Amino acid sequence: MLGALIIVFREVIEAGLIVGIVLAVTRGLRGSRLAIAAGVLGGAVGAALVAAFAGAIGEALEGIGQEVFNASILLIAVVMLTWHNVWMATHGRELAADVKRVGEEVRTGSRSVFALGVVCAVAVMREGSEIALFMYGLIAAGGSTAAELVIGSALGLAAGVGVTALTYFGLAAIPQRRLFAVTTALISLLAAGLAAQAALFLEQAGILTMLSQTAWNTSAILSDTSLFGRVLHTLIGYSDQPSVLQVVVYAITLAIIVVLTKTVGSRRRAPMKAHGAAAG
């Protein structure tokens, strides 16, 4: 039972952290709760489908379907997170200052909320499909211990929800005026980490073969399979044996997000200065 609990919890940490961050980031945004709930639910359904068709996905594209699929959905999450960050840079301050939102902004807001709903769906789907396969294995194996293992899995899942709650309330404790800086940084690092993961899948598929040397090996200091290592893996993309390519992809993604957030954010804010100077 404990084994199942640990395995499921390990898989669920990443999704739990991401959903917790998204919940905190979108606090106060109209429609965000619905979008996140739909994302999590859709992700769970997607996970079951991915698990059910694991064989077919794996055999697609001459055997590299699984890697390409994983890389693709990770990259979707990266794009959505970037989009949200840029949107936040242009509207976040207004929201923070509780400026009355005009119709157009609410619409872009709901699009950004949709983007983060997709991020939740992707996170739940990726981790969830592995849990679904694991559970399927447990049930297929049968035996008297199956029920106990299912209970263990359920407890693991509950612990994952606990991670979400902890993340959310941890971030919620940050004062509102600092929250945007914190979540913008969090989302940028999160997205860069996901991009590096996507690069790894493309390396595994043999699509990207350059810069495959190991950049560093810190598995003796902090293994990324340990609990703390896993948390850091999700939050900042920590890896104990990354390839040089992963490091490069991480740096480039982070640079692109920072530049986009800064330039678009300042360009869109400039016209507001005339009447918004007092707030700044």
Next chain:
Amino acid sequence: MMKTAERFLALAALLALGLGAQSLHASAEEAAKVSLTLKDHKFSPAEPAAPAHKPIVIEVENQDKTPAEFESKSLRVEKVVPGGDTITVRVRPLPPGRYRFYDDYHESTTEGFLVTK
């Protein structure tokens, strides 16, 4: 005029496809192949050998009914192997050494080492 452009495009696409297929073929030829079987949650061979400094293709056949996840930190591999299915993963050229791999769903009991020299 339109026709010529279309033909040119089709030719270019064919050429690109051919080149792509060829390069895939070439890399597959260079790679050393390692075949693993997973049965009763045990890898066999448990310590497969492979040449160092050469790309490696690992084929994992899961003869169990339950799915496994073929994973290795040092090989940087993570791939689901459904019950009764076979997968292949590509591994970069490695310096000589012992590289641990395992079934992520049964990590404590199901492991093996890829030995490169």
